[in-house]
Amino acid sequence: MPARPMPSGSVTRLLGALAVSLAMVSAPAPSARAGATPVAAPALSFERYVLSNGLEVILHEDHKTPLVAVNVWYHVGSKDEPAGKNGFAHLFEHVMFQGSKHVAEDTFFKYLERAGSSDRNGTTNTDRTNYYETLPSNELALALWLESDRMGWLLDHANDDTFKSQRDVVKNERRQNYENAPYGLVIQFIREALYPKDHPYHRLTIGTPQDLDAASFQDVTAFFRTWYLPNNATLVVAGDIDKKAARALIAQYFEAIPRGPDPKPAKGPTPVKLDHEKRLEVEADVELARVVVTWPTPPQFAPGDGELDLLAEVLSSGKTSRLFKRLVYDLQIAQDVSAYQGSSMLSSQFEVVVTVKKGKDPKTVLKLVDEELAKVREKPPTDDELARAKAKILSNLIFDAERITSRANAFNAYAHATGDPGWFDKDVARYERATAADLSKTAATWLAPDKRIVTIVLPKKGAPRAGRLLEVKP
Amino acid sequence: MKRVLSTVAVVLLMLSSCEPKPAPPPASPPVPPPTVSAAPVASPSVAPDAFREKAPAGAPMPDFVPPTIVEHKLANGLRVLLVERHELPIVAFQIVVDRGADQGPPGTGAFLGAMLVQGSKTRSALEISDALGKLGAQFGSWGSLDSLGVHGKVLAPSFSEAFAILAECVRDPAFAKDEVERERSKRLTMLAQQKDSPAILLRNAVSEVLYPDNHPYHAPLLGNEQALKKLGAKELAAFHRSQVDPDDVTVAIAGDVTKEAALAQIEKAFGDWKGKKPKASDVADPPGMEGAPRVIVIDRPGATQSHLAATLLGVPRSSKDFHALMVMNTILGGQFSSRLNLNLREKHAYTYGASSSFDMRHGAGPFTAGGAIVREKTEPAAQEILAEIKRIIDAEVSEEELADAKTNLIRRLPASFETVSDVAGSIAYLAIYGLPLDEYHGRAAAYRAVTRADVQRVAKRYLSPDKLRLVIVGDADVIVKDLDKMGLGKIEVRRAAAKK
Numbered sequence: 001m002p003a004r005p006m007p008s009g010s011v012t013r014l015l016g017a018l019a020v021s022l023a024m025v026s027a028p029a030p031s032a033r034a035g036a037t038p039v040a041a042p043a044l045s046f047e048r049y050v051l052s053n054g055l056e057v058i059l060h061e062d063h064k065t066p067l068v069a070v071n072v073w074y075h076v077g078s079k080d081e082p083a084g085k086n087g088f089a090h091l092f093e094h095v096m097f098q099g100s101k102h103v104a105e106d107t108f109f110k111y112l113e114r115a116g117s118s119d120r121n122g123t124t125n126t127d128r129t130n131y132y133e134t135l136p137s138n139e140l141a142l143a144l145w146l147e148s149d150r151m152g153w154l155l156d157h158a159n160d161d162t163f164k165s166q167r168d169v170v171k172n173e174r175r176q177n178y179e180n181a182p183y184g185l186v187i188q189f190i191r192e193a194l195y196p197k198d199h200p201y202h203r204l205t206i207g208t209p210q211d212l213d214a215a216s217f218q219d220v221t222a223f224f225r226t227w228y229l230p231n232n233a234t235l236v237v238a239g240d241i242d243k244k245a246a247r248a249l250i251a252q253y254f255e256a257i258p259r260g261p262d263p264k265p266a267k268g269p270t271p272v273k274l275d276h277e278k279r280l281e282v283e284a285d286v287e288l289a290r291v292v293v294t295w296p297t298p299p300q301f302a303p304g305d306g307e308l309d310l311l312a313e314v315l316s317s318g319k320t321s322r323l324f325k326r327l328v329y330d331l332q333i334a335q336d337v338s339a340y341q342g343s344s345m346l347s348s349q350f351e352v353v354v355t356v357k358k359g360k361d362p363k364t365v366l367k368l369v370d371e372e373l374a375k376v377r378e379k380p381p382t383d384d385e386l387a388r389a390k391a392k393i394l395s396n397l398i399f400d401a402e403r404i405t406s407r408a409n410a411f412n413a414y415a416h417a418t419g420d421p422g423w424f425d426k427d428v429a430r431y432e433r434a435t436a437a438d439l440s441k442t443a444a445t446w447l448a449p450d451k452r453i454v455t456i457v458l459p460k461k462g463a464p465r466a467g468r469l470l471e472v473k474p
Numbered sequence: 475m476k477r478v479l480s481t482v483a484v485v486l487l488m489l490s491s492c493e494p495k496p497a498p499p500p501a502s503p504p505v506p507p508p509t510v511s512a513a514p515v516a517s518p519s520v521a522p523d524a525f526r527e528k529a530p531a532g533a534p535m536p537d538f539v540p541p542t543i544v545e546h547k548l549a550n551g552l553r554v555l556l557v558e559r560h561e562l563p564i565v566a567f568q569i570v571v572d573r574g575a576d577q578g579p580p581g582t583g584a585f586l587g588a589m590l591v592q593g594s595k596t597r598s599a600l601e602i603s604d605a606l607g608k609l610g611a612q613f614g615s616w617g618s619l620d621s622l623g624v625h626g627k628v629l630a631p632s633f634s635e636a637f638a639i640l641a642e643c644v645r646d647p648a649f650a651k652d653e654v655e656r657e658r659s660k661r662l663t664m665l666a667q668q669k670d671s672p673a674i675l676l677r678n679a680v681s682e683v684l685y686p687d688n689h690p691y692h693a694p695l696l697g698n699e700q701a702l703k704k705l706g707a708k709e710l711a712a713f714h715r716s717q718v719d720p721d722d723v724t725v726a727i728a729g730d731v732t733k734e735a736a737l738a739q740i741e742k743a744f745g746d747w748k749g750k751k752p753k754a755s756d757v758a759d760p761p762g763m764e765g766a767p768r769v770i771v772i773d774r775p776g777a778t779q780s781h782l783a784a785t786l787l788g789v790p791r792s793s794k795d796f797h798a799l800m801v802m803n804t805i806l807g808g809q810f811s812s813r814l815n816l817n818l819r820e821k822h823a824y825t826y827g828a829s830s831s832f833d834m835r836h837g838a839g840p841f842t843a844g845g846a847i848v849r850e851k852t853e854p855a856a857q858e859i860l861a862e863i864k865r866i867i868d869a870e871v872s873e874e875e876l877a878d879a880k881t882n883l884i885r886r887l888p889a890s891f892e893t894v895s896d897v898a899g900s901i902a903y904l905a906i907y908g909l910p911l912d913e914y915h916g917r918a919a920a921y922r923a924v925t926r927a928d929v930q931r932v933a934k935r936y937l938s939p940d941k942l943r944l945v946i947v948g949d950a951d952v953i954v955k956d957l958d959k960m961g962l963g964k965i966e967v968r969r970a971a972a973k974k
Contacts, residue, residue: 064561065892066536102526106820109810111529114878116885118892136538136885141530149526168823168848175779176826176846182670240536256523285776287666319603329600332656335663357663388607395610395629402562402893464776465670 044401044424046411047243051251053259054231058411058421059246060238062404067118068239069134069408070143072151073416075234076227077127078207079200079266079346087170087207088215090124092223094166096131097122101153103146105162111146115139119405124205127345128416134405137240144237144253151233152257154224160217167212174206182286184466186457190294190349193278193453193472200266200346229260234415238408271347272296274451278474283460284467288335289356291365292455297350297446300343300417306430307442308341308350313389314381314439315339315352315372321385322372323352331368333360345417350447362456370449377444380436393431397424538888540914543901544733551721552744555901555911556736557728559894563630565729566894567637568902569644570623571718573754576690576836578713581661581697586647586710586717587617588657590624591640593648602639611636615643619695620835621906622717627895630730634739641743644723647714649707661702668696669970672774672781672846672947679772679945679968680785680840685760691837719749724905728897757837760787767966768943769957773950780852780948781844784859786941788841791834791907797920798928799832799936804879805929806830806866807843811878813862814843822858824851832936836907841936849949853956856944863942866933870926884918 047059078089099105112120112133120133133143178184188204195202235254237246274296298304315323316339327334335355342349352369356362381389400406401424414423457467546554575583591614592599606613609632615624624643628636668674678694685692693701723744727736793799800808807814807830818828825845833839843863847855891897891914904913946953950967957965 066538066888067892102528106811106816110878113809113811113882115532116535116882116887118886118889134889136532136535136888138533138535142532145526145530165820165823169819169826172779172823172846172848173826175848180672180777180779180846182667252525286670288663318607319600320607325600329656332659335660335667357659358666384604384608388604391608391610395612398562398629399564399612399627399893402564404892462776 044407044411044422046421048415048421049247051230051255053255053257054229054262055254055257056234056415057247057250057254058234058236058238058415059241059243060236060407060411061241061243062238062407063240065404066137066240067134067404068137068140068143068237068241069119069132069404070140070147071130071132071236071238071405071408071412072147073234073236073412074129074131074228075232075265075416076129076263077125078203078205079126080227080263082219084211085215085219086203086211087174087205088211088219088223089129090205090207091167091170091212091215092220093122093124093129093131094170095158095163095220096150096154098162098166099157100150101156103149103157105157108146108150111142115142125344126201126205130409130412132405132409134239134408140237140241140246141249141253144249147235148253148257151228151230151254154228155221158217158220158224163217163220167215170207171209171212174209174212178204178206179464179466182465183284183290183457185464186282186284186290186292186455186467189280189282189467189469190292190453190455193280194274194294194296194349195272195347199272201344225260227263229263230254230257231259232263234412236408236411236421238411239404267346271299274453276474277450278453278472280453280455280472281470282455282457282467283463283470284457285461285463285465286457286459288358289360289362289459290455290457291352291354291356291362291369292453292457293352293366293369294453294455295350295447295451297341297348299345299348301423301427301430304442304446305341305343305348306427307434307438308348308446309393310386310389310431310434311376311381311439311443311447312339312341312350313392314376314385317392318388322376323354323369326368326372327354327365333357333365333368362458366454366456373443373447373449376440377447378440380440383436386434386436386439390431390434394428397428535885540887541728541891541897543904543911545911546733546737548720548741548745550744550747551719551750552740552747553724553905554737554740555724555726555905556733557897557901558730558732559728559897560730562894563730564627564894565630565633565727565731566625566627566898567640567725567727567729568623568625568898569641569723569725570621570902570906571644572621572722572724572906572908573717573836574618574621575695576619576757577717577754579697580693580701581695582701582705582709582713583617583619583622583717584695584697585617585657585661585702585705586713587615587622588661589649589654589710590615590622590643590647592653592657593650594639594642595646595648596642597639598648598650599653602643605639606636609636613640617695619691619839621902623723623902625895625898633729633731634735637739638743641740644718645744645747649711649714651707654707654710658702658705661696662699665696665699665702668694672777672779675772675774675947676781676783676945679770679947680783680842683766683770683943683945684763684785684787684840689760690757691760691835691839715749720744720747721750722754724902726898726902726905728901729894754836757790757835759838762941766943767964768962769960769965770943770945771950771954771957771965771967772945772947773967773969774947775949775951777947777949778849779846780849780855780946780953781846782852782856782859782944782946782948783842783844784856784863784942784944785840785842786938786943787838788832789834789936790836790838792836793834795932795936796834797917798924798932800883801876801879801921801924802866802871802929802932803830803832804882805871805875806862806933809879809882813866814845814859817858817862818845818847818855822851822855824848824855824858828855828859849952852946852948852953853959856946856957856960860939860942863933863937864939867930867937867939870930873926876924876926876929880921880924883921887914887917890914 830843
């Protein structure tokens with residue numbers, strides 16, 4: 001196939017080169033290779049259907065490796081917790097691993113491990129709870145048996161003892177990752193300042209020790225009956241499967257689970273807005289000071305979200321990125337810097353985090369961050385900067401999709417947020433079409449210098465390592 | 475722009491390109507998720523069918539043959555290990571030296587590893603970052619105790635360019651003075667930051683306790699302040715000269731590149747490179763520590779958890795008992811349903827997780843067993859850990875435990891070849907530890923051959939209770955009283971230096 005002319009302007013060389021070389025790569029479907037096949041080209045192929053009980057199912061077939069990934073999302077997260085029960089969605093997730101009617105206590109992982117599972121876990125965030133296992137493809141039935149048993153018959157096994165034991169485990173998880181971790185509770189102080197008390201994101205998913213202690217086994221029952229319903233879940237089965245056989249197995253295991261009343265997930269309040277700058281003063285028993293600047297930003301996949309991902313790259317990815325170059329490389333007043341768009345369903349947070357070198361002034365750091373942000377608000381990034389940002393994000397999307405576990409999870413993530421499991425190509429497109437001007441416009445719109453939260457963590461011997469909030473101004 | 479979109483779409487399509495025929499459209503039109511509540515409320519009791527009573531027996535394990543590795547040597551001794559994988563247009567590679575920080579003074583190997591991508595003969599640090607950034611490459615460099623090198627992953631069309639850049643990084647790093655100073659300052663700061671992390675404090679303390687001052691495993695990989703202050707461009711360049719030569723470099727490549735194309739690139743980058751390094755020095759076993767304290771507490775006032783490890787000198791990767799040790803450790807603390815985790819997490823809820831491992835290096839690395847324990851339960855948790863170790867020494871494991879651990883180890887093998895990075899890593903590992911190219915082909919059989927008696931034999935041989943020591947990072951004022959009750963002799967408490 002003849003090489004095509006290189007695209008001009010801001011289009012990345014990477015992708016241009018990819019087009020040329022794909023012509024030499026064996027066996028892509030011919031229709032998609034034709035240059036004119038544009039947006040309509042099929043992305044990751046999948047089949048979606050809904051069981052009579054409302055369980056949404058997504059199948060994806062790929063025989064590269066003899067593995068199958070099973071990935072269940074329950075559309076409930078910490079945003080949906082009842083008042084005074086902060087941390088419960090995650091605590092409940094732990095109970096889900098303790099056994100169900102036909103799966104004895106402490107055997108859930110055992111079944112998976114002896115089947116050769118290479119990956120398995122559950123995670124909870126503000127918006128959803130997921131459960132997944134990747135195992136040799138001959139063991140698909142085992143994964144479906146385990147997942148369906150706890151979806152249908154958790155309460156036939158769960159009991160007060162195992163609940164209390166998991167509550168202690170979760171409190172240890174909290175100690176390990178928050179309470180005893182350097183800067184560990186700073187993110188909670190920021191949440192409390194950013195989101196009003198009645199906002200579903202006011203508190204962290206891990207919860208507070210008081211609320212965890214206040215939870216009881218009755219809450220487990222109620223939470224299960226409200227949220228853990230087939231009509232509030234999506235099951236993805238991806239990998240080395242035969243779709244017809246997989247359909248039959250899924251029907252066998254899941255169809256009998258009764259539907260419940262459709263739950264009402266927290267959908268609001270809508271994204272928060274700050275009308276002034278808030279300052280948080282924190283002290284922590286750590287070696288280095290830290291400056292965190294936070295802005296409330298558009299929800300995941302909303303207009304602006306992708307532009308902010310690209311902007312984060314321009315600011316802190318690679319040695320010539322704006323903030324790294326200035327703070328870490330040239331002036332060496334920072335040990336490290338990161339900028340990222342933390343995307344969630346109801347509202348996102350754009351954050352710049354700078355760890356300050358010893359003897360350097362966090363105020364100077366803040367001033368320099370402000371200068372760099374002013375520049376990107378006023379003037380679009382260069383073509384090179386935009387090209388690098390796109391190349392990195394798009395390559396990573398492809399690299400991530402190589403692993404069946406993450407591909408299965410991506411189908412669920414897209415389905416959960418957009419209703420379309422095949423949103424992958426739209427995800428690519430939103431990065432691809434962003435212009436340098438869009439980036440500076442987005443920065444000007446969302447990263448205002450006077451509507452944000454500035455947190456300064458100062459080292460203090462004897463303070464809690466995770467941090468102690470001293471003052472919020474104003 | 476449209477054209478670019480379609481090219482990405484091609485890649486996406488290829489993610490499912492191994493289907494026998496082009497993907498058909500969904501059999502039924504996508505159904506919107508149900509939002510209308512039309513169904514009755516769940517009835518509380520549902521009679522499950524009989525098939526639910528027992529776990530379904532798996533179909534036979536699919537045949538899995540580890541990929542065949544193609545080996546090639548350049549005239550100068552540089553070794554190439556390659557696995558072609560053309561499903562996706564991605565190439566991953568590692569350029570590795572099979573020895574690392576264990577061959578130099580504290581901090582040197584890791585410092586060198588970090589410097590590899592911070593300037594080379596023809597490119598500055600910033601140019602390397604930009605050039606690879608433009609390609610969308612994932613890349614990095616490292617210096618560990620056992621190896622050092624660079625790794626990269628790119629979309630296939632960018633392979634040649636990315637490889638050329640990173641190859642030069644390994645062969646001709648620049649060690650520009652200002653870059654060395656920048657890195658030194660960063661590493662000195664990292665040294666300070668380590669004090670914030672109880673997990674790192676524990677790891678460092680274990681190294682100090684098991685290995686004497688002059689041993690290559692004694693100091694943290696990062697080094698110490700004294701060593702870092704002495705390291706300059708001259709020392710790093712000298713270490714590079716002495717360690718990095720064609721006859722101990724291996725290029726491990728996996729992905730969408732042909733052997734011919736890969737070799738052409740490798741020959742171009744390394745063909746005229748000359749040099750031979752002196753034989754690597756072996757890492758000696760440290761002397762026994764008779765009379766040294768059995769319990770060492772690194773004080774961390776106010777810590778609500780104790781990071782705890784029962785530890786002793788383990789084995790090198792070359793151990794003949796590798797497979798039996800892996801099975802034994804899987805049962806003891808190498809999986810979620812291991813004895814340690816079921817005991818400390820599930821039964822007692824002392825911790826978020828407990829585990830054990832043998833860190834198998836060129837020399838004998840540490841064996842450790844432990845976790846982060848709620849402060850008030852430090853002593854009972856330590857007792858349970860010691861009891862579990864004693865139990866696996868004193869009695870044979872059950873048939874079921876043995877079978878479960880073996881199938882776990884055997885059946886998860888395909889997953890270590892799932893992505894091209896996995897493959898490149900798996901084959902680089904063979905080079906680093908001097909293992910045969912059919913190592914992975916023989917693994918399943920080697921695990922199958924392990925018996926209950928083997929498990930007990932290696933537990934007895936490698937886990938002597940009288941050599942075990944407890945190293946704990948925690949709140950000494952609270953935990954030492956309890957630990958005293960264990961009767962393990964005098965407890966050494968290390969407190970932080972007084973405030974400046």
